[in-house]
Amino acid sequence: MFITWATKYGALFSFRVFLGRGGVKFGVGELYEGGNLKIGIIARLETPGVLKVVRRVMNVLRGEEILLERGLAKKLGRSPASSRMLKKADAMITVGGDGTVLFAQHLAPDVPILGINLGRRGFLAEVKPVEVGPALEKLRNGELQVVRRERLRTMIGTKRLADALNDVVVASASMGKTIAAKVLVDGEEAMEIWGDGVIVATPTGSTAYAHAAGGPLLHPDLKAFVVVPVCASSPRPPSLVVPIDSHIKVEPTRPARDGYVVVDGVVKARVGYGKSIEMDRSKNPALFFKWEKFYRKVRERL
Structure with a gap:
């Protein structure tokens, strides 16, 4: 699946942690000092109007060091940044939708992201096209906070999958078929x-697939995870909100049917009968520049 995304977005690069002026790391919750930024840009190239917005971003950030990933640089007729240069990025700008943000944070899990929304809803990509100028000026002027967002660590046996910013979905590996499974929380069948x-x-x-499946909305600062059954047969189990430090295990219980695990819609893995999917709190939260208030997004986009 990473190959598909690489085709859409260009080369796969890693980025270093967010550093302020002079190489001083700024803590979560602090304001970025601004100035002399090295900024990476990732865009969903198939999105209508994306290059126009990218050019506007580059114009607003004139004077900063802009690092374009390979596919975007080719579209703009510019030289791409080397892998080494991209690893020195201080911040990441995404232009597309929530999927673009998810892709970027999987590539650069330690770099704060500011997402510009050209998609349908934009819960992660908070900045509207008309807000590009003000948002980027605030970034340059040190007026945007960096906030943590919890992620899920996922294990299948000894194999660790990518950490999930949004969700981990366990479904049947057979298209159109149901899955039978037990969910255990801290060793107790839930x-x-x-x-x-x-x-x-x-x-x-909780605002994405889980919400569409009937799960509750959780405030981003709430220290919890939510477990939501999808189209379960009667009696339908209720959704569960569990403490952030819970250990969650999903065990397929039907020998003739394997399970399929999808992390943030990007990373996929097959799991057979007799194996389990184990999830808990990741020690590596995602980092975002805070732009829009949560309840405003709930009112306007859900």
């Missing part, structure tokens, strides 16, 4: 499902 699957979501992900 629900048994027979249906399309189960979603384990972070507070950030």
Whole structure:
């Protein structure tokens, strides 16, 4: 699946942690000092109007060092930044939708992201096109805070998958078939499902697939995860809100049918009967520049 995304967005690069002027790291919750920034830009190239917005971003950030990933640089007729240069980025700007943000944070999990929304909803990509100028000026002037967003660590046996910013979905590996599974929280059976699957979501992900499946919304600062059954047979188990330090395990219980694990819609893995998917709080939260207030987004976009 990473190959597909690489085709859409260009080369896969890693980025270093967010550093302020003079190489001083700024803590979460502090304001960025601004000036002499090295800024990476990732864009969803298929989105209508994306290059126009990218050019506007570059114009507003004139004077800063702009690092374009390979696919975007080719579209703009500019030289791409080297992998080494991109690793020195101080911040990441995404232009697209929430999927672009998810892709960027999987590539650069330690770099704060500011997302410009050209998609349909834009819960992660908070900045509207008309707000590009003010948002980027605030970034340059040190008026945007960096906030943490919880992520899920996911293990299948000894194999660790990418950490999830939004959710981990366990479904049947057979298209159109149901899955039978048990969900255990801290070793205690919490629900048994027979249906399309189960979603384990972070507070950030509670506004996405988990919400569409009937789960509750969690404020991003709430220290909890939500477990949501998807189209489960009657009696339908209720959604669960569990403490952030919980250990969550999903065990497929039907020998003839494997499970399929999807992390943030990007990373996928197959899990057979007799194996389990284990999730808990990641030690590596995602980092974002805070632009829009949560309840405003709830009012306007859900």
